[in-house]
Amino acid sequence: MSRLLSIDGISVRYGAIEALHQVSMSVEEGDIVALIGANGAGKSTLLKAIVGQVPLCEGSISFRDEVVSTSEKHRKSLPTHMLARMGIALVPEGRHVFADMTVEENLDMGAFFVRDASLVARKKEEMFDFFPILGARRKQKTRSLSGGEQQMMAIARALMSSPHMLLLDEPGLGLAPLVVQDIFQKIKLINSEDKVTVFLVEQNARMALRSSDRGYCLENGRIVLSDASSALLENDRVRQAYLGE
Ligand SMILES: Nc1ncnc2c1ncn2[C@@H]1O[C@H](COP(=O)(O)OP(=O)(O)OP(=O)(O)O)[C@@H](O)[C@H]1O
Ligand SMILES: [Mg+2]
Secondary structure (H helix, E strand, O other): OOEEEEEEEEEEEEOOEEEEEEEEEEEEOOOEEEEEOOOOOOHHHHHHHHOOOOOEOEEEEEEOOEEEEEEHHHOEEOOHHHHHHHOEEEEOOOOOOOOOOEHHHHHHHHOOOOOOHHHHHHHHHHHHHHOHHHHHOOOOEHHHOOHHHHHHHHHHHHHOOOOOEEEEEOOOOOOOHHHHHHHHHHHHHHHHHHOOEEEEEEOOHHHHHHOOOEEEEEEOOEEEEEEEHHHHHHOHHHHHHOOOO
16 A cells, blocks of 8 residues: 555644644545544634645645645645645535535535536436435425435535545534444545545444544644554543543
């Protein structure tokens, strides 16, 4: 397996607050990697750093051996549409759907940089096959969808650009356990059948670790543990701090 994403010693500050401190981690092609951590640990900040939404004050981030972000000294951050072209798609925390647009229009937004109209139409049908509930609701305004349906739509929208790597910020947030299970099942299928590498951030540590190959624990902006997810599920510190055992 080859390395797809490499994060090397990055630090991120918001004014006086250091949200990430010398974080290093990597994602191998084809894997599902989970990052778990409590509220405020810096999980969303890490995803934002990958997509260039927050500047680094130390370190660098590479995707497929190309540097996509470096510290302010030699400041470089590729714009989002370049990242989309390179094959990175983010499903942000809180989903950020366009509530007044229909499901279909939202999916069209996900393919904003795809020029081939027939490819966009094909992709949309693929999404409606994969998420039948979205097909049934395609002409409906997004605000009328349930939380779980909106999350599925946010994932489908990200997949419209045929990414190599999908970044997911708390896909289970605020959803009932059965819906969360459903969504994680879909994420596993996207990985196994469409060969999309997945990096997901979750507070629901049990679900995240059960669904992933490798995991990292983030505490106060620092990576404190990393291992195979199956090993983390057995780890005493993880069990106490994240699994409530
Ligand atoms: N725009 C901002 N300005 C100032 N501080 C911020 C900003 N965004 C995040 N922070 C701070 O950075 C730290 C990490 O925040 P972040 O959103 O990355 O955490 P998180 O792990 O995603 O938390 P949650 O599980 O609640 O989503 C927190 O202390 C937060 O208050
Ligand atoms: Mg967050």
